[in-house]
Amino acid sequence: MNIMSLTKRVLYGTILILLITVSCGHPREGKSVQNGNVSAAGEVMSSIPAERLLRYWDAFNFKAKVQTNNSDDVEQKLVDFIALFATVPDTVVQVAVHGMLDDASVEPQNFAYFVDRYSHYLYDPNSPMRNEGYYEQVLTYLVAYQTLPEEERSKYAVRLELIRKNQVGTVATDFEYLAKDGKYRRMHEGTKPYKLLVFYDPTCTQCAALMLDLAQTPAVHNCITNGFLEIVSVSLYPNKDSWMGYQKRIPDNWINGWDEKGHIIHDGLYNIRAYPTIFLLNNANTVLLKDAPLDVTLRYLANVVSHS
Secondary structure, eight states: OHHHHHTTTOOOOOOHHHTTTTTSSSSSOOOOOOOOOOOTTTTTTOOOOHHHTTTTTTOTTTTTOTTTTTHHHHHHHHHHHGGGGGSSSSHHHHHHHHHHHHHTSSHHHHHHHHHHHHHHTTTTTTOTTTOHHHHHHHHHHHHHOTSOHHHHHHHHHHHHHHTTTTTTTTTTOOOEEETTTSOOOEEOOHHHHHSEEEEETTTTTHHHHHHHHHHOOOHHHHHHTTTTTEEEEEEOOOOOOHHHHTTTGGGSSEEEEEEEEEEHHTTTTOOOOSSSEEEEETTBBBBESOOOOOEEEEEEEEHHHHTT
16 A cells, blocks of 8 residues: 555645744754644544543444455555544553554464554655654563564564664753864764754765755744754765765755764664655754754654744
């Protein structure tokens, strides 16, 4: 099933239009804004209690194997289930996910199907629903699920360790990079209220599109000009000439660097699975958003600006 048709009920159009309508003023002490995903049924879903999530699968027959002729309906049901996660605390999400996987385990084929779909929607770097925090709940179940072969559990344990790096609410790992002025700097430098950290590859077409979107968004430019935001873009491609040749694509009011020694990838400082990868940090370099889609990141910034 096409991922966009599945998620059209839980994802709305680009947030760029929203952000363009917000003009960054000079930074003031802002209120805390939580990262809320768009729910599948708007205002109705926002009032659904935890009980709705915990009882979501009660009428589902997990013993009946998922077949080709009904897989789309089952997949949509899972998407709607995931959309409810944003309406409850993470502890409830964990209980709901673990309980659902317990139920699915009665039929190995169904269990494997749901595990695959969770990975597809919550961990695939191309999924607009990706959310490592939610996927962590799936992984903690799989790592402890003794029915799985040890080799498979070990694979999930490695994945769990990776996604726990630089989690939301923790201080992002510092690193050194070579700046375009030839000086070495550290990522933790800077005093602006917010920092957009963008890892990119100069040969990546998606990176070029994202850079262009950011550069052409007036409110982003205003946020930088007024000292509210700084953008630190770091090339992880191992060729210096490629990085230097890419300079003309980077706006002058961004900081553009290169991981000259390759520590970010080789030492596993960050879990980079695709380019570009975006982190939003505050002035203490605490992670506010991790590998979030651009529209989610811009919506978060728009909320911050509107509450400042």
